[in-house]
Amino acid sequence: MTARLLLVFTDTASLVDAARTLRTEGVDGMDAHTPWRVADLEPVLEPPAHGVRRTMLIAGLAAAAGVFLLQTWSAVWFYPLNVGGRPLFSWPAFGFATFETGILGAAAGGFVAMIRACGLPRLHDPFFDTAETEGASDDRFFLSLPREGAPDRLRLSRLDGLARIVEVGR
Amino acid sequence: MTATDAILPDRAPGRLTADVADPILARRAGRIWWACLALFLALTVLMVVSLTVLAVSGVGIWGINTSAVWGFAIVNYVWWIGIGNAGTLISAMLLLTRQRWRTSINRFAEAMTLFAACIAGLFPIFHLGRPWLFYWLVPYPNTMGLVPQWRSPLVWDLFAIASYILFSLMFWYTGAIPDFATLRDRARGRLTRAACGILALGWRGSARHWQVWQGYYGAMAAMGVPLVISVHSVVGMDYSAGLAPGWNETIFPPYFVVGAMFSGFAMVVVLAAIFRRALGVPHMITDRHFDIIGKVLLAGSLVMTVSYATEWFYAWYSGEPAEQRIVAVQLWGDYWPLYWGMLAGNCILPQLYWVPWCRRTLWVTVPVAIAINIGMWLERVVITVVPPTRGYLPSQWGSYWPTFWDWALFAGTLGFFGLLFTLFLRVIPAVSMHELKEQVDEEVRA
Amino acid sequence: MPPLTAPPDLGGGADLDRRAALKLFAAGAAALASGCRRSEDMLPYRDMPEYGASGDAVLFATALPLAGAARGVLVESRQGRPTKVHGNPDHPASLGSTDVFAEAALLSLYDPTRSASPAAGNTPVSWSAVADVLRQATADGGEGTALLTGPVGSPTLARQIRALLDAASGLRWFSHRPAAPALEVPTRAAGHDRVQLWPDWEQLDTVVTLGADPLGPGPAQVAMTKGWTRARADRRGTFTMHAFEPVPTLTGTKADLRSPVSPAELPRVARALLAALDGGEAPADVARAARALARARGRAAVLPSADLPPGALAAVAELNRRLAAPLARLLPFWHWPDVPQEDAGALLSALDEGRVQRLVVLGANPVYDLGAPFTDRLDGVRLVHLGHRQDETALRAEMHAPLHHPLEDWSDLRAVDGTAAPVQPLIEPLHESRSAHEVVEMLRGRAGRAARDLVEDTWRARWGERFAARWQEALRTGVIADFPPPATVPDEPPAPDDAPAADGDGFAHVALLSHAVLDGSHASNAWLQECPAPLTKQVWGNAASLSPADADRLGVAEGDAVVLRGRGAAVRLPVTILPGQAAGTVGTTLGYGRSAAGPIGSGVGADVRPLGPRVEIEPAGEEGGLVRTQVEFGQHGRDILRSVSAEDPGLETAHHASESFYAPWDYDSPSWGMVIDTDACSGCNACMIACQAENNIPVVGPDEVARGRHMHWIRIDAYDVPEDDVRGFQPVPCMHCEKAPCEPVCPVAASVHDEQGLNAQVYNRCVGTRFCQANCPYKVRRFNFFDYADSQAYAHLGADLLQAARNPDVSVRGRGVMEKCTYCVQRIEAAHHRASREDRPIREGEVVTACQAACPAEAITFGDVADPESAVSRARDDPRHYALLEHLGTRPRTTYLARVVPPARSEDG
Structure with missing residues (x-):
């Protein structure tokens, strides 16, 4: 992993402003580490699309279709039985398993997609090499820039609300 | 807004983290915790013994008979799964409607869903005459060339409960990943650090992470509401897809869904009161929470009352003597103690929630919530036992009396539920820290 | 139905084809399966037919006794053992159908608690010891010895007992009949004790019963029910039945018109019917019955209960004479004109007089059936019991030995209407038991002749040269054809009117035979104990039934306990309430309260025999112990029984x-x-x-x-x-x-x-x-x-x-x-x-x-x-x-x- 500079802030407003400022100054490849989701950051940092929802839709429809076809095939062709004189193709009854499986498929597909899109599991990331980043899950807000081509320390230190700068990676 | 009206704590994020994480990481278990553990462990042992005796001797140890073929096992199954529904509604429905007060309670409410759904899932397996063959309800390639019989509500149940449990697990876990990261970063002991680290999967709170996370979490919330509605509708269809008088009612699916929400929220009241005290977090689980939940319960109670009244109306309107007999026997016949107990718990006592003071005062709202849970349990007893014992053919009328093992298993599952939560308190952050802090932050910035 | 086969004549067998081999195998397999005691000819089964023969069922015709009388049955045998009892269409007491007792006889054959060998107290003894005791009982003329049996319907056994009585002139034969067939009533005709009334249902358009229950439990049930149902179906709208009875019975339930009448009132109804027939005044229901009778002269009959007093019985006989009723008056099936037979009352007197020192009980259970009047007189009497199990009498006896179950036995038996049938075994005896025929031979001091031979002797003597063919025919069809019909009993002489019955305090006690255990002899049969009483649906016990008005008056509900007191006895029973029961009566069931009927029948219900005809009833709490398979009898307007x-x-x-949404299925x-x-x-x-x-x-x-x-x-x-x-x-x-x-x-x-x-x-x-x-x-x-x-x-x-x-x-x-x-x-x-x-x-x-x-x-x-x-x-x-x-x-x-x-x-x- 390349070296990155982490700018530590103590509140979200400063973090968002700093990100916006650096962005307008043309800094690319920025990321942020926050204990909670800061919605305002997303239009600023413009992370690439992740397609999790699309995956969920596809997985859900595929699972639903699969289960519906399984039911239809087994009830009409593979092992048809006279069950209460009901029609073999009992599509209203088939709908229940279809719906539930569809939702499960979407959930499971999305879960996998989410984990993979986040690049997880990644238990040993240089981000964890220092104890200084522990606040990222508590009450500190980190703006992450690639060290290569980052503005100099002086410029950075003039950002509002900046508490500290940490280096990670090599 | 006065301090007591505040729904979100007025504290720095760091303090909030400490409030939730310290009971797990820093503080040792108190005497009360150990006492609870001992009690619930004993009841769990009773549950295991009951299940063992059941597997060895057969379902004849229960009070079921040729007419009343379903007894406590199905009552408890429906009651537990109903309780479970509220957790998903709090996580999902309240998220979609942007109710900020959900964040203090959604973590343990979701845990309640998981625990209740798993306990509920025990019953359809163990109440079988041949429980070791329960997997025949699952479609899998086999040498018999057989598949489940898709038109049966019990097969729908399997799909519904299975997907519900798995969905809830994924949903709950996803929401908890950032909190596991918090615990990982705060933990002192190597074992804790390693365990939380694995559970956190290496979460770094990156903006990318959060975007993906939100994409998934929001979509899950959107699916969660129809899932809850479908799951408990399917549970209702266990009864209403049949033709027994008193069961064959199209009102059952929505009526069960509302009832589930109703009993689930009542259980959340009880759990919230306990956790507030156990964690010492009255600023997170505030009086306002109880106030709002009380209103939800009041609304639920009114809907349930209307549902019961609809049943009475339709029995009369249908002109079907068997349906009318069911209602009569419930209101003033042999089953009146159960039915009036149900009405007291579900319809009468919750009217206290009209009074704001009642909603906010714990020693009033918690007993009423318990009464609601008892009332809902009695409702399931009435539904499960009355129509089979007062069916179309009077020669087949009979009665149902629970046996020791019926009660023992029920008490055992209550103890198991308590055990799971007792352990939960020491292992899982009981409040969703990141969501709470996010809400506090938004309020501060607004 | 599978074709009938009889056990082949093992004497012949020259040409053996596959079918004959099959039959031999089936017969021989029985011997093989149970470990032979007598060797029968067996052929090895080399040529197995393609479809495998041993699984197919083979039917054997035999007869099963109930209260001593035969019902012809066909018993299905699988791999050498009986597995199902069917009716015999050729036998008049069956006509293809069965009753609960015939079906349940299968279970009692395999009852693990039947006694397996002779015993003296707790010590097993050999049959030769038993034979010795029996022989000594009749040594020196059998003075002081009495033989007590149940009703004897077997011509062979009757013949043997006659020979025994001839040989041992001091021996007396008593028979106790705790359960009489329906329509067997006392008679005052000269030289006769009881008469078996036998209606010809094909000739009947109107039947009036006075406390009689021909459709109720007993050996005549199947024949009576058949006759009734065919009359009803063939002449629908013409055939009617009127019932007058205190406690609802099956006959009363199926009657077109039923009047609840207390036992004291029944004689009055009899006389009122007679008067109404002559055009006199009568209450509405009696008048209606009389009109129906009058309309059907020559095709009407009045059927009385055996409990009616003599005057009422005479009135009924007069009615039937006037109506020219198609009602035969037969000798009872257990009556053998040339064999001196005394009843249980005579036995009790003999015991009183000290004339009995040794009592051999053969196939009866007097300690239970007669109760205290019998057991009180047993001091100094040596008792030997032969029966199916260690019952109450066996426990009092100094020696007990097991008898064959009818499905293991060779015998012959008369039905209620006198038709004779052979009894042939379906299986080798399962235990160390003997046939009653062999026991009577032991009493004569003779041994060695097998039961089969004894039975064949009877018929050989009767048929002479035609024996072989006729015996084969009898075994094949299950009916002994041309056995002379029982003699008829002369008409009833007129009788003076009875004294009016004292109404008295309390309730009239009507004790009916049980539909499950009859008189108690079937108490150890689990199928029968769990078979619900038809009207109350009670199982595993008996109850006291009351009319709804009486129950209200006493303040008891169904399932509550009451204590009935009469003749010094007190019996606790649960209450059932029967609509249509006469006020002032309480109905109970005989055959319960046994103490030695095995693990199934002991301690079930209460013995009501000691109570007598009038009882006091007192409520005794709510735990009656009423076990029923049905608790709700109302239809609640749902048109279920239309x-x-x-x-x-x-x-x-x-x-x-x-209409259905679904397409019809082909x-x-x-x-x-x-x-x-x-x-x-x-x-x-x-x-x-x-x-x-x-x-x-x-x-x-x-x-x-x-x-x-x-x-x-x-x-x-x-x-x-x-x-x-x-x-x-x-x-x-x-x-x-x-x-x-x-x-x-x-x-x-x-x-x-x-x-x-x-x-x-x-x-x-x-x-x-x-x-x-x-x-x-x-x-x-x-x-x-x-x-x-x-x-x-x-x-x-x-x-x-x-x-x-x-x-x-x-x-x-x-x-x-x-x-x-x-x-x-x-x-x-x-x-x-x-x-x-x-x-x-x-x-x-x-x-x-x-x-x-x-x-x-x-x-x-x-x-x-x-x-x-x-x-x-x-x-x-x-x-x-x-x-x-x-x-x-x-x-x-x-x-x-x-x-x-x-x-x-x-x-x-």
Whole structure:
């Protein structure tokens, strides 16, 4: 992993402003580490699309279709039985398993997609090499820039609300 | 807004983290915790013994008979799964409607869903005459060339409960990943650090992470509401897809869904009161929470009352003597103690929630919530036992009396539920820290 | 039905073809299976037919005794052991049907608690020791020795006893008959004690019963029910029956008109009938009955109860004479004119006078049947008991030895109407028992002649040279043809009027024979103990029935306990309430309260015999211990047991099935259906026990029934018919619905429909969710809550020996599995196999379900509904036809014919 500079802030407003400022100054490849989701950051940092929802839709429809076809095939062709004189193709009854499986498929597909899109599991990331980043899950807000081509320390230190700068990676 | 009206704590994020994480990481278990553990462990042992005796001797140890073929096992199954529904509604429905007060309670409410759904899932397996063959309800390639019989509500149940449990697990876990990261970063002991680290999967709170996370979490919330509605509708269809008088009612699916929400929220009241005290977090689980939940319960109670009244109306309107007999026997016949107990718990006592003071005062709202849970349990007893014992053919009328093992298993599952939560308190952050802090932050910035 | 075969004549056998070898194998396998005691000719089975012979059933004709009288039966033998009792169409006391006792005789054969060997107290002894004691009893003329038997209906045994009495002149023969057949009444005709009245139902249009119960339990039940049902069906609208009785019986329940009359009132009714016939005044119901009798002179009869006083009996005899009733007056079947036979009263006197020092009890149980009057007089009397088990008398005896069960025995037996039949064994004796014939020979000091030979001696003496052919014919058909009909008894002499009965305080006590255990002799049979009493549906016990008004007055409800006191005895019983019971009467059932009837029958119910004809009743709390299979008898306006009037037999179908969303399903022929005529069903329960025997249905025991669990696949529901103040009967097997509600709800497809229209329950697929039963509106399914058939069987019913009773064509179900009526699918499949082997379709009437075969009232019709000419299709076209709970749209294949309300009811009384 390349070296990155982490700018530590103590509140979200400063973090968002700093990100916006650096962005307008043309800094690319920025990321942020926050204990909670800061919605305002997303239009600023413009992370690439992740397609999790699309995956969920596809997985859900595929699972639903699969289960519906399984039911239809087994009830009409593979092992048809006279069950209460009901029609073999009992599509209203088939709908229940279809719906539930569809939702499960979407959930499971999305879960996998989410984990993979986040690049997880990644238990040993240089981000964890220092104890200084522990606040990222508590009450500190980190703006992450690639060290290569980052503005100099002086410029950075003039950002509002900046508490500290940490280096990670090599 | 006065301090007591505040729904979100007025504290720095760091303090909030400490409030939730310290009971797990820093503080040792108190005497009360150990006492609870001992009690619930004993009841769990009773549950295991009951299940063992059941597997060895057969379902004849229960009070079921040729007419009343379903007894406590199905009552408890429906009651537990109903309780479970509220957790998903709090996580999902309240998220979609942007109710900020959900964040203090959604973590343990979701845990309640998981625990209740798993306990509920025990019953359809163990109440079988041949429980070791329960997997025949699952479609899998086999040498018999057989598949489940898709038109049966019990097969729908399997799909519904299975997907519900798995969905809830994924949903709950996803929401908890950032909190596991918090615990990982705060933990002192190597074992804790390693365990939380694995559970956190290496979460770094990156903006990318959060975007993906939100994409998934929001979509899950959107699916969660129809899932809850479908799951408990399917549970209702266990009864209403049949033709027994008193069961064959199209009102059952929505009526069960509302009832589930109703009993689930009542259980959340009880759990919230306990956790507030156990964690010492009255600023997170505030009086306002109880106030709002009380209103939800009041609304639920009114809907349930209307549902019961609809049943009475339709029995009369249908002109079907068997349906009318069911209602009569419930209101003033042999089953009146159960039915009036149900009405007291579900319809009468919750009217206290009209009074704001009642909603906010714990020693009033918690007993009423318990009464609601008892009332809902009695409702399931009435539904499960009355129509089979007062069916179309009077020669087949009979009665149902629970046996020791019926009660023992029920008490055992209550103890198991308590055990799971007792352990939960020491292992899982009981409040969703990141969501709470996010809400506090938004309020501060607004 | 499979073809009849008799055991072959083992003396011959020159040309042996495969079929003969097959028959020999079947006979020899019996010897092989049980370990031979006498060697019979056996042939090794080298040439096995393709389809395997040993599984096929072979039927043997024999006769089973009930209270000493025969009912001819055909017993199905599988691999050398009997597995099912069927009726014998050729025997007049069966005509193809059975009663509960005949069906249950199978279970008592294999009862593990039968005594297995002779014993003196607790010490086993040998049969030679027993023979010694018996021989000494009749040494020096048998002075001081008495022989006590039950009713003897066997010509051979009678012949032997006569020879014994001739040889031992001091010996006296007593017989005790605790259960008399219906219509056997006292007579004052010279030289006679009792007369067996025998109606000719084909000639009857009007019957009036005065306390008589011809349709009730006893050896005449099947013949009487057959006659009644055929009269009713053949002459519908003309045939009527009027009943006057205190406590509702089956006869009264099926009567067109019934009047509750206390026992004291019955003689008055008899005299009033006589007066009304002459045109005198009478109460409305009596007048109506008299009018019916008068209209049918020559085709009417009055049937009296045996408990009527002599004057009333004489009045009834006079009535029958005037009506020229087609009513034969036969000698009772147990009466042998040339053999001196005394009754139990004479025995008690003899004991009193000290004339009896040694008493040999052969096939009777006087310690229970006679009670304290007998046991009080036993001091100094040496008692030897021969019977099936260590019963109450055996426990008092110094020596007990086991007798053969009728299914193991060679004998001959008379039916109530005097028809003789051979009794041949189905299996080698299971234990160290002997035949009663051999025992009587031991009394004569002779031994060595086998029972078969003794029986053949009787008939050889009668038939001479024609013996061989006629004996083979008798064994093949199960009837000894041309046995002279019993002599008739002369007419009743006139009698003075009886003194009016003292009404007295308290209640009139009417003790009836039990439909389950008769007089107690069947108490150890679990199938019978669990067979519900027809009107109260009580099992495993007896009760005191009261009229609703009396129950109100006493302040007791059904299930409460009461204590009956009479003649110094006090008996605690639960209360049942019967509509239509006469006020001031209490009805109880005999045959309970036994103390030594094995683990099944001991301690069940209470003995009411000591109570006497009048009792006081006092409430005794709420825990009566009433165990019933049905607790609710009202119809609640749901039109379940429907009625039509004879004038307008069409049923108004107010509850017709609605149109269905679903496309109709095509069914091939044969497509099975069943029609049950509730007008004919007399509630006798034969179908229930036949089904239990055919389908290996377990007994669950009283605790399980009390919890509400039953296993009978066909049940007979009793419903109150308020307009008639009676309970009607409705047999309910599985409905085999075309749109079965039990099928779509089974998650594993264990309940499915086959191409023949049967709802099939697949035992090995069932996981036991019980949703099928929850969704069945008729509640016909039965769940194995425990392993009732084996490891969790009630009492000793899991014993290995009882497995021999099982029908090998029907699976035995394990724990956790649902079961139900299958329309005897094993019989349907057997018919398919036979038909396909012979390359033909199944014939009409070829498949007969167990319940249909057993029913004496011919209430069940079964067959192919796709064939418009079949009996069941014609029954479905009957205007009385309806389906149960039609409006639910289940389209049941089992449907009903409504009861016919008598035309007489609409007449002004």
